[in-house]
Amino acid sequence: MKRSQRDLHQYDIAVIGAGHNGLVCAAMLAKSGKRVVLLEARQKIGGLCVTEEIAEDVQGSVCAHLVHGLNKRVVSDLRLSKHGITFADGFQSTIALNEDGQHLTLTRDVAETKNNIASFSTSDANNYLKFDERLSAFARVLSVLADEPMPSIVHAAKGDERQWHKARQALAKLPADQSADFLHALSSSLADFLDDYFETDLLKGALAHDAVMGNALGPRSPGSTLGLLYRRTTELLGDPHYFGHPIGGIGAISDALGKAALEAGADIRLGADVTGLNVIDGSVVGVTLEDGQTISARAVVSSLDPRKTFLSLLPAGTADLRFLRKMRHWRCEGAAAKVNFALDAIPEFVGLSEEEVTRSRLLICPSTDYLEFAFNHTKYEEFSDYPALEIVIPTALDPTLAEPDQHVMSILVHYCPLHVKEGWNKVRDRFVERIIRVLTTFAPDIADVITAGQVLTPADIAQDFGLTGGHWHHGDLSLDQSFFFRPDAAAMHYETPVPGLYVCGAGSHPGGSLTGTPGHNAAQVILTREKERA
Amino acid sequence: MNTRPSPSMSPTPFHLRTARLCLSNAWVGQNGWTKVDFYTDVLEEYWALRNGAGIHDLTGLLHYRIVGADASSFLDYLTTVNVGMMPERTARHVLWCDDQGHVVGDGILYRLKPDEFRLFTQQSSYLWFADASVGFATVVEDVSRNFGGLAIQGPDARNVLQAVGLTDVAAMAPMEVVETTIQNVPVLVGRVSSGAELGYELFVDANDAPFLWDELAHHRILLTSPVGVSAFHTAMVEAGHPRLGFDFLSSETTIRGRRSVTPMELDMNHRVDFNKPHFIGRRALEQKWTAPPHQKLCGITYDGPGAFSGCPIRSKGTDVGATTSIVWSPKLARHVGLAWILTSAMSGAEPLELHAHIADELKAEPVSVPVSVGPRRHYRSATFLETPVAVA
Numbered sequence: 001m002k003r004s005q006r007d008l009h010q011y012d013i014a015v016i017g018a019g020h021n022g023l024v025c026a027a028m029l030a031k032s033g034k035r036v037v038l039l040e041a042r043q044k045i046g047g048l049c050v051t052e053e054i055a056e057d058v059q060g061s062v063c064a065h066l067v068h069g070l071n072k073r074v075v076s077d078l079r080l081s082k083h084g085i086t087f088a089d090g091f092q093s094t095i096a097l098n099e100d101g102q103h104l105t106l107t108r109d110v111a112e113t114k115n116n117i118a119s120f121s122t123s124d125a126n127n128y129l130k131f132d133e134r135l136s137a138f139a140r141v142l143s144v145l146a147d148e149p150m151p152s153i154v155h156a157a158k159g160d161e162r163q164w165h166k167a168r169q170a171l172a173k174l175p176a177d178q179s180a181d182f183l184h185a186l187s188s189s190l191a192d193f194l195d196d197y198f199e200t201d202l203l204k205g206a207l208a209h210d211a212v213m214g215n216a217l218g219p220r221s222p223g224s225t226l227g228l229l230y231r232r233t234t235e236l237l238g239d240p241h242y243f244g245h246p247i248g249g250i251g252a253i254s255d256a257l258g259k260a261a262l263e264a265g266a267d268i269r270l271g272a273d274v275t276g277l278n279v280i281d282g283s284v285v286g287v288t289l290e291d292g293q294t295i296s297a298r299a300v301v302s303s304l305d306p307r308k309t310f311l312s313l314l315p316a317g318t319a320d321l322r323f324l325r326k327m328r329h330w331r332c333e334g335a336a337a338k339v340n341f342a343l344d345a346i347p348e349f350v351g352l353s354e355e356e357v358t359r360s361r362l363l364i365c366p367s368t369d370y371l372e373f374a375f376n377h378t379k380y381e382e383f384s385d386y387p388a389l390e391i392v393i394p395t396a397l398d399p400t401l402a403e404p405d406q407h408v409m410s411i412l413v414h415y416c417p418l419h420v421k422e423g424w425n426k427v428r429d430r431f432v433e434r435i436i437r438v439l440t441t442f443a444p445d446i447a448d449v450i451t452a453g454q455v456l457t458p459a460d461i462a463q464d465f466g467l468t469g470g471h472w473h474h475g476d477l478s479l480d481q482s483f484f485f486r487p488d489a490a491a492m493h494y495e496t497p498v499p500g501l502y503v504c505g506a507g508s509h510p511g512g513s514l515t516g517t518p519g520h521n522a523a524q525v526i527l528t529r530e531k532e533r534a
Numbered sequence: 535m536n537t538r539p540s541p542s543m544s545p546t547p548f549h550l551r552t553a554r555l556c557l558s559n560a561w562v563g564q565n566g567w568t569k570v571d572f573y574t575d576v577l578e579e580y581w582a583l584r585n586g587a588g589i590h591d592l593t594g595l596l597h598y599r600i601v602g603a604d605a606s607s608f609l610d611y612l613t614t615v616n617v618g619m620m621p622e623r624t625a626r627h628v629l630w631c632d633d634q635g636h637v638v639g640d641g642i643l644y645r646l647k648p649d650e651f652r653l654f655t656q657q658s659s660y661l662w663f664a665d666a667s668v669g670f671a672t673v674v675e676d677v678s679r680n681f682g683g684l685a686i687q688g689p690d691a692r693n694v695l696q697a698v699g700l701t702d703v704a705a706m707a708p709m710e711v712v713e714t715t716i717q718n719v720p721v722l723v724g725r726v727s728s729g730a731e732l733g734y735e736l737f738v739d740a741n742d743a744p745f746l747w748d749e750l751a752h753h754r755i756l757l758t759s760p761v762g763v764s765a766f767h768t769a770m771v772e773a774g775h776p777r778l779g780f781d782f783l784s785s786e787t788t789i790r791g792r793r794s795v796t797p798m799e800l801d802m803n804h805r806v807d808f809n810k811p812h813f814i815g816r817r818a819l820e821q822k823w824t825a826p827p828h829q830k831l832c833g834i835t836y837d838g839p840g841a842f843s844g845c846p847i848r849s850k851g852t853d854v855g856a857t858t859s860i861v862w863s864p865k866l867a868r869h870v871g872l873a874w875i876l877t878s879a880m881s882g883a884e885p886l887e888l889h890a891h892i893a894d895e896l897k898a899e900p901v902s903v904p905v906s907v908g909p910r911r912h913y914r915s916a917t918f919l920e921t922p923v924a925v926a
């Protein structure tokens with residue numbers, strides 16, 4: 001009886017969205033013998049993790065451009081090494097640019113970084129070790145929670161006790177004075193947190209920049225330190241060999257995941273724009289595509305943002321109201337933009353060698369105040385004249401992207417509002433001019449080498465990637481939208497209040513960036529739950 | 535688009551009529567309107583309602599209009615009853631719950647047409663309705679200020695309505711609704727009575743409110759009496775109707791979780807129908823359905839010295855419940871009312887006592903009164919359900 005019921009469905013599981021999390025989830029499920037279909041609206045897999053033409057005959061990492069925390073379990077469970085990813089031999093260090101040409105290089109080697117800081121401040125250099133150790137210690141506690149589905153707060157389910165135990169142990173490993181610091185750090189502002197350790201603006205600016213990651217939070221916003229802890233957590237959970245720029249651009253990660261999914265037996269359908277979830281007797285039993293086609297499945301997993309999943313795909317009347325109210329209040333207005341330039345030469349940066357320019361991540365974020373001022377504007381639907389920029393020029397190390405005399409400059413811009421008062425069409429050019437002006441301070445001839453360009457504001461990202469608000473994490477990564485509340489207490493386990501519907505995207509626990517962790521965790525839960533349901 | 539009027543204290547559309555009659559000058563507020571508490575004497579008004587025909591100004595009830603192609607499926611999602619199966623021109627008492635299966639509100643739902651409803655509630659649930667209606671092709675409109683409503687209750691109620699020309703009411707069964715006219719003035723009539731009497735509710739455009747009052751109150755042959763809030767409330771407690779905000783709280787407003795209640799705790803299981811599509815709180819209610827409720831809202835009666843609302847009920851000296859609304863029932867010549875009581879204490883094996891204090895000069899004397907616990911309905915008149923056979 002059960003078997004014949006099962007066979008009525010075309011698939012065991014339909015996964016919506018072939019971003020990297022959807023890919024990971026689909027591959028893991030298919031690997032466990034499930035009949036899986038992965039439905040992607042675009043003509044290409046990868047979602048925000050994609051390499052595409054950024055200008056004629058020039059390829060680039062359109063959105064995300066660097067890997068810093070691809071989950072080890074994803075790499076090993078899906079045997080990614082077999083699917084051919086190689087990383088460019090560079091981008092292990094970050095150079096924080098200073099207007100006076102005295103730049104600061106931060107590397108993955110703590111001792112080396114300490115030495116570099118010493119030429120700015122000896123006390124900062126000394127504190128850096130402590131800072132780095134603290135950050136890692138705090139992140140170790142969080143990584144216990146991040147690397148698995150969250151344990152329940154109230155109703156203890158199977159496995160919760162073991163996980164709480166692990167988390168308590170991790171917390172207990174912190175020296176007594178640090179556990180209070182840890183809890184404090186979770187809710188404090190980046191500016192305050194960094195001021196506790198450092199005096200050098202350039203250093204603090206660089207550290208603050210890396211914590212923002214697309215969130216609509218400034219360094220003075222309470223709770224912004226969580227971003228710093230989150231980044232370190234993803235680094236701890238990440239495979240250290242999967243770091244920086246993959247050859248072929250960021251899409252190489254998705255391509256490898258796609259191969260793993262296909263090899264595991266998943267079907268991948270491109271151009272499959274899901275317009276609705278099909279519900280029978282209160283359970284999700286499939287999806288409807290834009291062309292009217294329906295696909296039936298015992299369960300559906302959505303990697304889309306929570307608002308899109310619950311407020312636009314789920315038919316009205318399917319979920320309870322308090323839950324829907326929370327989804328309506330989910331904050332997911334994107335705050336970062338991406339600008340990709342095609343260049344006909346490698347630009348010169350004051351005080352940097354060509355090797356440094358082409359092998360490092362460059363940061364323009366001279367202080368936390370600079371970042372905070374850049375943030376101020378987004379609140380009023382304006383963009384800043386002085387945005388913070390993260391710059392990668394990968395083409396010297398990656399010849400696959402463009403002809404030898406062509407280069408790509410991939411720029412992440414903080415902050416950029418979803419909406420601007422005048423409407424983006426009117427001010428898009430002005431926005432790019434401002435960015436070029438900021439670049440010119442450090443690379444005076446930059447304007448001469450730019451041949452073409454591409455701008456993606458959060459509004460463009462929302463449009464091109466079917467992502468409400470165009471947010472890096474599919475929703476602010478703040479304490480009230482994390483852990484137990486990602487995307488809500490009723491859905492923190494990837495299961496949702498609607499039977500047969502699961503979530504696995506960046507909007508689910510623990511959050512976004514190229515980690516694959518939500519997708520991997522979700523697959524674990526789905527496999528156990530579906531076994532129980534069968 | 536959902537709209538609602540701005541709240542402010544205002545006279546009811548019947549004010550010019552009721553104020554003249556309100557010799558007591560006793561007024562109470564309800565949802566922003568000032569209403570007559572009692573006109574001259576509560577008991578007189580009460581007996582008019584039980585023996586003749588009492589007219590009560592219903593203003594203060596919130597009145598929602600729900601229309602649109604999805605109105606019925608929206609209400610099926612919103613409420614726990616089966617709205618889809620509700621015939622046209624009928625009324626039902628309905629509940630709506632939150633995700634946990636806790637009651638958010640209750641009211642009387644009129645189905646006028648397949649896609650047009652009216653909902654009458656004691657407390658505003660407007661935001662809840664508006665939020666729940668997102669995604670449905672339906673409009674929820676608060677029309678409380680656009681209408682005037684009167685209740686007429688008592689054994690003569692039908693005769694009065696017929697005498698003013700409402701011949702349609704003759705054959706109306708309980709919970710039936712008609713849209714009709716008095717002298718070309720459109721009237722919405724429902725055979726709905728909160729006082730367990732033969733009774734009707736009538737709604738007219740607010741501008742026609744004085745006209746409706748004059749028709750009913752000044753009928754030359756049949757005697758009707760205006761009934762204030764107090765007497766109307768007494769009849770309601772006798773009838774065993776719990777009132778939101780008094781006898782139970784909306785889960786939207788409770789502070790302590792335990793004070794939120796399920797339909798089962800209200801002993802309203804018959805208002806929950808799982809034989810319909812998903813509704814808010816369904817899964818929680820399905821889970822809680824079979825477990826015996828922790829507490830129940832019961833009817834209690836006692837003979838004794840006072841109407842002790844909000845007093846503890848004890849069994850062998852320990853608290854097992856508390857009274858909510860207690861009134862002196864002129865009809866039953868006892869105190870009757872409602873109380874929350876732990877289900878574990880309801881076996882009847884142990885006697886239950888109500889504990890209260892009676893002020894006596896400088897001290898308050900504790901009193902304990904034996905109470906009997908039973909069904910919530912203490913009284914229902916013989917005419918409540920009776921419908922004359924229609925004459926051809």
Ligand SMILES: Cc1cc2nc3c(=O)[nH]c(=O)nc-3n(C[C@H](O)[C@H](O)[C@H](O)COP(=O)(O)OP(=O)(O)OC[C@H]3O[C@@H](n4cnc5c(N)ncnc54)[C@H](O)[C@@H]3O)c2cc1C
Pocket residue numbers: 016017018019020021022039040041042045046047048049063064065066067068069214272273274275303304336337338412461464465466467470471472473474504505506507511512513514515
């Ligand atoms: C500007 C920017 C820069 C970033 N830079 C970095 C970085 O350098 N490093 C880093 O680690 N992270 C970065 N991130 C974050 C990272 O890219 C995301 O967190 C991550 O890619 C999210 O992956 P996902 O699989 O959860 O969702 P997505 O990548 O958003 O995938 C969702 C998929 O669903 C598809 N889809 C949408 N609607 C439908 C539908 N109705 N039917 C079918 N398919 C649909 C979309 O086309 C998409 O393919 C950046 C993000 C942004 C916005």
